[in-house]
Amino acid sequence: MPGHKLLQLTSPYGPVFRSIKTTPPRDATVEEIPIIDVGGIFSDSLADRQAVAAEIRRAATTSGFFYMKNHGVPEETIQTCLSSAKEFFHQPDEIKRRVSLSGSKWFNGWNGPGSHRANAVESIDHRESFGMRYDPRYDPSVADPAAIPQAIRDGFRAEEYVWEQTANLPEFKTGVLGYWRACLALARQLVRVFALALDLPEDYFDAMTSHPDAAIALNYYPTIPASALAEGAEEAVSIGSHTDLQFFTMLWQDRNGGLQVLTREGQWLNAMPVEGTFVVNIGDYLQRITNDRFISTVHRAKNFKTVERFSMPFFFGFNFNETCGVLPSCIDEEHPAKYEPISCEEWVRLRFKATNMESKDDE
Structure with missing residues (x-):
């Protein structure tokens, strides 16, 4: 198609392709990525919560992205974690290497520069990251981690390694865990x-997410080097084009921008x-479990600015041991289930396998 090209993406079942426009990215409008006031989710009024659900449903079925304001996360908590991230990434590589992924079983810790490529047809990811995964010992809702059923415990992927090897930064663990x-x-x-947005009982997912696959990544994006831009500006990325693999993602980003979102029509939008x-x-x-009603949208990041x-x-995401098929509210005579049930753990394993990031048990 004139003015378009194919973008290859990774999926659990092999490469998939999207037709994208060759026109430059443009800033998203509020209709394309809406700003939703979610303050109503904390209300005692069901009507208030349903009103937020209606807005989320609209965004989830059109763009798959939205901004969330009045979310209740204190600014001080965000800034404390950001300060911890800056302190960590500004260390020499030989210190950060103490907590590198090579010492982790489950991909916790530091992902150094030039060590990952989210998309096989774009550049390496020009970024560093630090990741940690769900640990019931730090979950305020868990009274006794030892009482958690073994079937759930088997899915835990946390490692104390990440804190032991960052102990040289006394406030790091506190700042990151607070966030x-x-x-x-x-x-x-x-x-x-x-x-509610899926016309299900409000507590429908509660048991499935009692000990969720809940992880954070601290991302550091230096400016994309001139050498990478010389090889091809379009393929030079801070993190390559991809979709996220679980339930939903909540992203805090600084004021420098760089996040780009791909529309259904193949236009890249700047999510400022x-x-x-x-x-x-x-x-x-x-x-998958909404029968493709809610949209998992392709996105990437590009830091072309001269600042970090x-x-x-x-x-x-769900507890790793949970298996979910297409939700009952997303099936009718005109829309039969497209997908078989699959466990959260198997879904994640397939996706990691597709990106050559299997755990050491799977090698």
Whole structure:
């Protein structure tokens, strides 16, 4: 098609392709990525929560992305975590290497520069990241981690390694876990509104997310080097084109911008920073269990500015042992179920396998 080209993407079942326009990215309008006031999710009024659910449903079925304001995560908590991230990434590589992924079983820790490529047909990712995954010992809603059923415990992917090897930064663990806990509390409120948006009982997902696949990544994006731009500006990325694989993602991004979202028509949009918001997007697993009603949208990041960029995404998914098929509210005579049930753990394993990121047990 004139004015278009094919973009290859990774999926659990092999490469998939999207037709994208060759026109330059443009800034998104509020109709394309709406700003939703989610303050109503904390209301005692069901009508208030349903009103937010209606707006989320509209965004989830059109763009798969929205900004979320009045989310309740304290600005001080965000800034404390950001300061911790900056302190960590500004260390020499030999210190950060103490907590590198090579010492982790489950991809916790530091992902150094030039070590990952989210998209096989774009450049390497010009970024560093630090990741941690759900640990019930730090979950305020868990009274006794030892009482958690073994079937759920088998899915835990946390490692104390990440804190032991960052102990040289006395405030790092406190700052990062404070942000993770605040995001976890918000996600648990938000998932109930997602249930309402899908015409399900408000507590439908509660048991499935009692000990969720809840992780954060601290991302550091230096400016994309001139050498990469010389090889091809379009393919030079800070993180390559991809979709997220779980329920939903909540992203805090700094004021420097760089996030780009692909529309259904193949146009790249700049998701410019909006003060006081998180960006929320639908993940692949949610798209699957909604029978493709909710959209998992392709996105990427490009830091072409001369200043460094930071972002802090929080990824929320089901307990690893949960198996979910297409939701009953997403099936009718005209829309039979497209997908078989699959466990959260198997879904994640397939996706990691497709990107050559299997755990060491799977090698």
